[in-house]
């Protein structure tokens with residue numbers, strides 16, 4: 372075993388997914404061991420401010436990093452792994468994280484407008500060299516009066532620090548990707564090309580994971596279909612035009628899927 376994959380699973384929306392999620396990871400990621408945080412093995416001592424679960428999982432991930440000294444990968448329960456992530460583990464960076472949808476308008480917008488892109492904490496890899504950095508982030512999260520979100524606190528920390536950012540091209544399975552490398556506090560953060568871990572996926576394009584919003588596809592039982600069926604034969608996973616979710620935009624992805632298939 373070379374690395375741990377962890378997740379936090381709690382509540383009726385997510386618990387029915389756990390078994391399929393774990394089986395998928397066991398089949399794809401040969402050198403990994405899964406560890407699940409839930410109500411049974413964690414102490415919910417942080418109260419119920421927005422994104423308290425981000426605190427719980429980071430706290431446990433840092434504890435595991437200290438204890439085992441192996442890379443710790445967090446993967447959201449609504450993120451379906453499509454390929455062995457070992458090549459991502461092997462990237463020579465201290466902290467590796469997926470990219471948020473929306474470019475320079477990604478959540479939180481006030482930060483991504485400065486950075487030019489956003490990070491998505493649905494998938495991240497912590498190496499032991501990033502321990503100090505993430506401990507600092509953890510303390511910022513705990514002390515943030517408004518919300519505990521790792522994504523929001525990391526983005527705020529970056530844009531308010533001295534940092535350099537540059538593009539780095541890599542090839543994985545014959546596909547070219549461009550990652551964003553952020554140099555900060557003497558570590559290197561790699562923000563993965565959006566096409567490596569895809570939010571609201573449209574087609575199969577060699578991605579390592581599909582991060583699908585459960586509400587966008589109409590709930591847990593519909594979401595589970597994305598494990599067993601071809602993505603391209605299932606309804607689109609975007610929010611566009613779903614009026615019950617408050618989105619009145621017209622969907623441009625329908626045409627995009629047709630033209631790329």
Ligand SMILES: [Zn+2]
Nearest residue numbers: 609611622624
């Ligand atoms: Zn759409």
